[in-house]
Amino acid sequence: MSIKTKIEIANNSRLLKKASKELLDTLKAQHVAEEIVFDIHVGFEEALRNAMIHGNKLQPDKKVKVEIEITREEVTIRVEDEGEGFDVSRLPDPTVDENLLRDSGRGVYLIRYLMDEVRYEKGGRSVVMKKRLKKKHIDGG
């Protein structure tokens, strides 16, 4: 089984929610566990939000490209904006005490925490993230 989707989304937060809902509905229809759907929900929306706000600077003429592949084992999502990119390694850690009151930085942190694999390409304009759809089995011995 493989479901592939390729879309372009205008820089509009209402369309962000629509794209997210379509992905979540597809995952639920595939009976993906609720906690995994929640992690993908957060990861996908944070990536779209970063692309629209920080990448495309909210410019209405710019678009976000999205590619999604769902297999039995995992979901792979690519989100690409038309901005100048950024250096993810230079983002401050939002979880240290002196940064807790800051307004930004949590989106990228949540993506990296909740998704199983995350890599940035094209100078930070594109993020590719994977989430495994099956929980790891722990041997009781």
Add this chain to the structure above:
Amino acid sequence: MQVNMEEKNGIAVVHVKGDIDINTSPDIKKSFDQIIKNKKDKVVISFRDVDYVDSSGLATLVEILKRLRSYGGKLKLTNFSAKVLGLFEITKLNKLFDIVDDEVTAIDSF
């Protein structure tokens, strides 16, 4: 998203219903204008009907906390679902906010 406010024993109790995200955060911020204008110093926000908070929502809550603290106000958050509480724990915002299990405990703990 809906925001309902009531006053209990001089404490402003705010019930939020719906997602707190990129689309609703500006409305949440606006909803607190009156509380902050009136310098309410004891505020509880109930998350009983909130299933999802994104980083815009987290930033908005941090901003509300900062505005309340600017005049000595105190904020307690309550009734989290496990998933939403998880987001506060991942981002370590559980260290910044006073998170209480239920509304009655929140009100009694001021």
